[in-house]
Amino acid sequence: MELNLIDRSNYLKGLLILIRKNNVINKYARKFVMNIATALDFNKDFVDSSIKNLSINKNIIEGPLKFSDYRLAKSFVKDGLRLAFSDGNMNLSQIQWLIITAKENNLSEQWFFIELEDFIERCNLNSEMPCEIQKYVS
Numbered sequence: 001m002e003l004n005l006i007d008r009s010n011y012l013k014g015l016l017i018l019i020r021k022n023n024v025i026n027k028y029a030r031k032f033v034m035n036i037a038t039a040l041d042f043n044k045d046f047v048d049s050s051i052k053n054l055s056i057n058k059n060i061i062e063g064p065l066k067f068s069d070y071r072l073a074k075s076f077v078k079d080g081l082r083l084a085f086s087d088g089n090m091n092l093s094q095i096q097w098l099i100i101t102a103k104e105n106n107l108s109e110q111w112f113f114i115e116l117e118d119f120i121e122r123c124n125l126n127s128e129m130p131c132e133i134q135k136y137v138s
Contacts, residue, residue, distance in 0.1 A: 001069055001071060001072065003040070003072070003137065004068065006068070007067050007068050007069075007072055008040045008041070008042070010065045010066070010067060010076075011036070011040060011067075011072070011076055011079075011133060012033075012036070012037055012040060012042060012047070012050075013060060013065065014065050014076055014080060014101065015032075015033050015036060015079070015080065015083055016033070016050060016051070016054055016060055017060060017062050017097065018080055018083050018084050018094055018097070018098075019033070019051070019054060019083070020054050020055065020060070020062070021062075021091065021093045021094050021097060022084070022087065022091060022094060024087060025051060025054075026086055026087050028086045028087075029083055029086040029087070030051060032079075032082065032083055032086060033047065033051065033083065034047060034048075036079065036133055039133055039137045040133065040137065041137075062097070064097070064100040064101040064103070064104035065101050065104065065105075066104050066105060067105055070105055070106060070107065072133075073101070073102065073105030073106075073107055074107065074115075074132075075132035075133050076101070076132075076133070077098055077101065077102050077107065077112065077115060078115060078119070078132040079132045079133060080094075080098050080101075081098065081115065081116060081119045082119070084098070085119070095116075098112065099112050
């Protein structure tokens with residue numbers, strides 16, 4: 001699957017939204033986002049600046065994201081769960097936003113909760129694990 005610029009941008013934007021909804025960025029979350037941003041071919045300085053200025057950046061609108069392919073949407077939700085749990089907790093606004101984004105991409109709530117349950121059961125926050133998006137980038 002070829003990732004277009006809009007999909008790549010939405011993927012990064014979605015991760016930034018999840019960080020902002022948590023109001024905290026820990027070392028793991030920063031590294032996770034930087035790894036994905038690198039895989040998506042974003043400039044490290046741009047991403048670092050985006051993370052640093054996240055709380056004041058009015059250009060990041062928090063509406064649900066629409067991807068061009070359902071596989072990419074699934075990948076995003078799975079990576080989003082991993083990022084949201086990076087501090088050991090997931091707050092309600094992160095869960096709600098991921099559900100809305102899943103629905104926007106024609107993924108059912110049932111699918112989302114199965115993925116959530118699966119993630120909680122295996123709950124591996126190891127930053128060395130490949131991200132879901134890496135399945136689709138070369």
